[in-house]
Amino acid sequence: MPWRTSPADRARGILPDPYHIWMSEVMLQQTTVAAVRDYFLRFTARWPTVADLAAAEDGDVMGEWAGLGYYARARNLLKCARAVVTDHGGQFPDTLEGLLGLPGVGPYTAAAIASIAFDRAETVVDGNVERVMARLYDIHTPLPGAKPELTARAARLTPTQRPGDYAQAVMDLGATICSPRNPACGICPWQTPCAARRLGTATELPKKTPKKPKPTRTGIAYIARRSDGDWLLERRPDRGLLGGMLGWPGSEWAEQVPPHAAPFDADWVTLPAQALHTFTHFHLRLTIQVAVAPQGTNPTTGSFLSGDMFRPSDLPTVMRKAFDLAQDHFVGSR
Ligand code: SF4
Numbered sequence: 369m370p371w372r373t374s375p376a377d378r379a380r381g382i383l384p385d386p387y388h389i390w391m392s393e394v395m396l397q398q399t400t401v402a403a404v405r406d407y408f409l410r411f412t413a414r415w416p417t418v419a420d421l422a423a424a425e426d427g428d429v430m431g432e433w434a435g436l437g438y439y440a441r442a443r444n445l446l447k448c449a450r451a452v453v454t455d456h457g458g459q460f461p462d463t464l465e466g467l468l469g470l471p472g473v474g475p476y477t478a479a480a481i482a483s484i485a486f487d488r489a490e491t492v493v494d495g496n497v498e499r500v501m502a503r504l505y506d507i508h509t510p511l512p513g514a515k516p517e518l519t520a521r522a523a524r525l526t527p528t529q530r531p532g533d534y535a536q537a538v539m540d541l542g543a544t545i546c547s548p549r550n551p552a553c554g555i556c557p558w559q560t561p562c563a564a565r566r567l568g569t570a571t572e573l574p575k576k577t578p579k580k581p582k583p584t585r586t587g588i589a590y591i592a593r594r595s596d597g598d599w600l601l602e603r604r605p606d607r608g609l610l611g612g613m614l615g616w617p618g619s620e621w622a623e624q625v626p627p628h629a630a631p632f633d634a635d636w637v638t639l640p641a642q643a644l645h646t647f648t649h650f651h652l653r654l655t656i657q658v659a660v661a662p663q664g665t666n667p668t669t670g671s672f673l674s675g676d677m678f679r680p681s682d683l684p685t686v687m688r689k690a691f692d693l694a695q696d697h698f699v700g701s702r
Pocket of ligand 1: 500503504545546547551552553554556557558560562563564565
């Protein structure tokens with residue numbers, strides 16, 4: 369993983385850059401390592417230090433984050449970088465308490481940075497560690513109710529010697545050996561003390577409280593291009609879903625969509641295909657309406673962005689899916 373230091377460096381006492389650990393941990397929230405790797409490399413190449421990131425334009429950061437999801441993280445990333453520069457002289461605090469005072473840094477992220485980047489004996493508990501603890505101690509209480517018990521178990525195991533290495537090792541054990549479906553107990557360094565291996569319960573653990581099925585919401589996105597090639601786009605409000613991201617004007621997303629009007633009068637065409645997307649709490653079916661806007665169009669919402677400036681990669685995934693479906697409609701419209 370590009371945010372890690374090599375074992376040789378760690379043996380010489382060289383710890384990873386807190387900026388890298390912080391950024392990787394924010395990106396890894398709800399997101400896989402495979403999805404994060406390229407984003408991490410792009411961000412750190414474009415903004416090599418926290419001061420560079422703090423000085424970035426909001427729109428550039430949101431654009432670079434597009435496609436990674438959970439966009440509140442990108443807004444918090446900027447807020448936090450600016451707080452590190454203005455309140456801490458460009459250096460990340462090196463204690464759990466100091467880190468917890470930064471915007472968007474919760475207990476898990478603070479513990480991960482304190483432990484991995486500053487070798488503090490803090491307990492880092494992610495989903496992988498929860499699974500390992502549930503199995504090691506054969507705990508059958510379902511998640512999320514089991515979290516305090518699993519965290520307490522993990523805390524008791526956290527060593528004072530090389531706690532950063534330990535934190536990464538136990539997370540990696542969960543990610544690679546103690547996997548959800550096929551734990552490789554035969555090569556596990558904890559096979560002797562592991563209660564679940566002894567009792568044959570490993571693949572049943574951790575138990576989880578069944579989730580409620582996700583509701584489906586619907587909405588309409590209006591995709592319009594002016595005859596000079598400019599696209600009608602809007603910057604979504606900072607608060608709420610996809611906050612601060614670029615998107616197509618549209619209706620609310622709800623199980624019953626309230627009446628609403630298109631951003632300008634035109635012969636809007638409804639595409640036969642809908643953009644389908646799943647968010648954390650709901651599925652979305654987005655109906656797409658398309659129109660070519662004449663010169664002089666004055667939309668009620670959004671504004672026209674030059675076709676040369678528009679990068680589809682700046683759109684969050686659901687807006688990108690809508691764009692991909694709509695593109696063909698505009699071929700030859702200039
Ligand atoms: Fe997981 Fe098996 Fe190791 Fe227990 S012995 S911690 S179940 S991999």
